[in-house]
Amino acid sequence: MEVKKLEKIYEGKAKIYYRTDRDGVLIQEFKDHATAFDGEKFAVIEGKGYLNARISALLFRELKRRGLENHYVDDYDDKSHLVLELKMIPVEVVVRNIAAGSLVKRLGFEMGKAISPPIVEFYLKADELHDPIVNRYHIKALGIADDDTLDELEVEALKVNDALVEVFNKASMKLVDFKLEYGRARDGCVILGDEITPDTCRLWDRETDNTLDKDRFRFDKGDLIEGYRVIYERLLRVVYS
Amino acid sequence: MEVKKLEKIYEGKAKIYYRTDRDGVLIQEFKDHATAFDGEKFAVIEGKGYLNARISALLFRELKRRGLENHYVDDYDDKSHLVLELKMIPVEVVVRNIAAGSLVKRLGFEMGKAISPPIVEFYLKADELHDPIVNRYHIKALGIADDDTLDELEVEALKVNDALVEVFNKASMKLVDFKLEYGRARDGCVILGDEITPDTCRLWDRETDNTLDKDRFRFDKGDLIEGYRVIYERLLRVVYS
Numbered sequence: 001m002e003v004k005k006l007e008k009i010y011e012g013k014a015k016i017y018y019r020t021d022r023d024g025v026l027i028q029e030f031k032d033h034a035t036a037f038d039g040e041k042f043a044v045i046e047g048k049g050y051l052n053a054r055i056s057a058l059l060f061r062e063l064k065r066r067g068l069e070n071h072y073v074d075d076y077d078d079k080s081h082l083v084l085e086l087k088m089i090p091v092e093v094v095v096r097n098i099a100a101g102s103l104v105k106r107l108g109f110e111m112g113k114a115i116s117p118p119i120v121e122f123y124l125k126a127d128e129l130h131d132p133i134v135n136r137y138h139i140k141a142l143g144i145a146d147d148d149t150l151d152e153l154e155v156e157a158l159k160v161n162d163a164l165v166e167v168f169n170k171a172s173m174k175l176v177d178f179k180l181e182y183g184r185a186r187d188g189c190v191i192l193g194d195e196i197t198p199d200t201c202r203l204w205d206r207e208t209d210n211t212l213d214k215d216r217f218r219f220d221k222g223d224l225i226e227g228y229r230v231i232y233e234r235l236l237r238v239v240y241s
Numbered sequence: 242m243e244v245k246k247l248e249k250i251y252e253g254k255a256k257i258y259y260r261t262d263r264d265g266v267l268i269q270e271f272k273d274h275a276t277a278f279d280g281e282k283f284a285v286i287e288g289k290g291y292l293n294a295r296i297s298a299l300l301f302r303e304l305k306r307r308g309l310e311n312h313y314v315d316d317y318d319d320k321s322h323l324v325l326e327l328k329m330i331p332v333e334v335v336v337r338n339i340a341a342g343s344l345v346k347r348l349g350f351e352m353g354k355a356i357s358p359p360i361v362e363f364y365l366k367a368d369e370l371h372d373p374i375v376n377r378y379h380i381k382a383l384g385i386a387d388d389d390t391l392d393e394l395e396v397e398a399l400k401v402n403d404a405l406v407e408v409f410n411k412a413s414m415k416l417v418d419f420k421l422e423y424g425r426a427r428d429g430c431v432i433l434g435d436e437i438t439p440d441t442c443r444l445w446d447r448e449t450d451n452t453l454d455k456d457r458f459r460f461d462k463g464d465l466i467e468g469y470r471v472i473y474e475r476l477l478r479v480v481y482s
Contacts (some may be wrong), residue, residue, distance in 0.1 A: 018439050107365065109382075119378040124348065133349050135376050137360040142352075 001081060003027070012038065014052075014199055020082070024186065025073060029080040030056070031196070036218040038130055043217065049079040051228040052197040055235060057081060059164065059196040062239045066163050068156070070192035071183070086183025086193045089145055090125040091134075093153050095161045096177040100202055102133075103177075112209065118161055120154050125181075152190050153182055160192065168203060171234040173212065176202035198228050205230075244268070244323060250443040254280070255293070255440055261323070265427065266314060270321040271297070271436070277459040279371055284458065290320040292469040293438040296476060299320060300405065300437040303480045307404050309397070310423070311433035327424025327434045330386055332375075334394050336402045337418040341443055344373075344418075353450065359402055361395050366422075393431050394423055401433065409444065412475040414453065418444035439469050 004021040011017075013035045018027040030049035035042050053075075060072030060081075063190040096119040099109035103119070122139060123131045134142075136150050145153070157180050168175040178201035181194035194200070198213035205212060211219075213226040246268055247260040254276045259268040262305050294316075301313035301322075306482035308428035314323040329407035337360040340350035344360070363380060364372045375383075377391050386394070398421050409416040419442035435441070446453060452460075453468040 107369065107375065107379060107383075108367065109368050115382050119382050121376060121378065126349065129347065129349050133374060134348065135362060135377075137362065138348060140358075141360050142348075160382075175352075234369050 003076065005076075015129050015195065022082075024085050025082050026085050027076050028083045028195075029053075030197075034199075034214065034217050034224065036214070037126075041218065045217070045224055047225050048228065051225065051232055052195065052199060053079040053081065055228070055232050056195045056197050058232075058235050058239050059167070060192075062167055063160060063163055063192070068160055068163060068192070069189075071194075083193070084185060084191065086185060086191055088181060088183040088193060089149070089153075089190075091139060091144060091153070091181075092123040092125055092131065093157045093180045093182065094121040094123060094177060095119070095157050095180070096121070097161070097165060098174060098176040098202075098204075099177050118158065120157060122150075122153075123179075125197060149190060156182070156190070156192065161175075163203075164196070167235070169206065170238040171231075172202045172206045173231065173234060174206055174209070176204055178202070200232055203231055243396050244317065246317075256436065257446065263323075265326050266323050267326050268317050268321050269324045269436075270294075271438075275336075275440075275458050275465065277320055279453070282459065284440065286458070286465055292466070292473055293436065293440060294320040294322065295479060296333040296469070296473050297436045297438050299473075299476050299480050300408070301433075303408055304401060304433070309401055309404060309433070310430075312435075324434070325426060325432065327426060327432055329422060329434060330390070330394075330401070330431070332380060332385060332394070332422075333364040333372065334398045334421045334423065335362040335364060335365055335418060336360070336398050336421070338402070339415060339417040339443075339445075341417050351370070355387065359399065361398060363391075364393075364420075390431060397423070397431070397433065405442075408476070408480060411479040412472075412473065413447045414475060415445040415447055415450070417445055418441070441470055444472055 005027050006019040007020050007090050009017050014031050014033055016029040020027055032044050032046055032049045032050040034045050057075055060070050063070055071083040071086055076082050096115055099113040103109040104111045124134045139145050165175050182190050183193045185191050201213055205215045211221045212231050216222045216224045216227045245262040249257060251258040255272050255274055257270040260267055267332045271293040273287055273290045275286050279463050298316055304311055311328055312325040317323050334417050337344060337356055340354040342352040345352045363375050365375045380386050395420060406416050423431050426432050442454055444454045452462045453472050457468045458461045458465045472477050
């Protein structure tokens, strides 16, 4: 059954969502745009949207195969997916297995230090406030989610982490940290949405600790497309085997 | 029994601790020094140490009377207390009943908005990192405290909040927010330490919302001593009645 792309309903920094003629199903398109540091650094990098779409599809399908429900329905074209329409919870759930980024800068952790059990963090999705870190009390006071939902987010994010750590390890990479976003389906169920790509994960080569993810763009640590291609090719070798 | 003051063992921004000839008991002296914004703003304000010592003693005694254990043993002199020696947990526990400070600036809450149930926050005590906000996962990964201890800190801080809100309300003030620090006694018990003063609480007049606490110094909102004196006198009228 062919799906028809209808009007654009939301455009963010890295993705566009379109309505379709299928009720409850959207098209999620990955853009070639790269931004960092609250939009201060910006570039259009040809091929990024394609690679992100490929990687996100692989990972969402793999999670589904392992019983971890998510919004991915099917590929739509080279850089777009069909996804379930969710009412997004405006919180980013970050899981950290190795110290990097704000854990080093803000909290003084030693760069590269293994963290076990992993750290889970919540950030408020609010551009004008620069996505501040929040705790459960803040989220509840803001009326965004209750304790049961937050329990569910933590438990689900840690399950996704277990699965992804295993997948990336098989693919000779370390999953340093990553960000997830959840939403509610029409029946009220909490479902994983958004994307899982090198834009939203820190991924290091398992042997050399070389950065393969968007930190290449953020900190001029090498060609972004080359890193994303390595990630995609390595994943392709393991997720269907 | 007289207690002898021995050597200084710690001097902070607002207090000095001395060893005494009584095993496990220290002298806690309140300084006249006022600092704000990570030490950028600084002044010596005569009478502040005295008023803080009076206010902290009143409040710690009142908490004890209500069954909430803490480190206060007795007055030592006009601006010093005898306190139990604790091994401090390097975390600040903040409770918020009304939006002000970082809740407004960092998280976009409307100034003065009532928050019910109250918000509890943990901050890492680390000058060089400017006391960053942390969640339970960070505290556990840093090896500072386990979940049971953090549960205890939250429960105890909320009990202290209930008591203090009632006391300040009777004394015609609103307890906007405040900071507590806990430590472990020799038997391992978690005990409330540090101070409860207008340096560590936001207190507003119940009718006018006028600031009576250290925000007078931080934001040049009026004479600090005058505010602290109002707080002390109002408390005196209610804590023994």
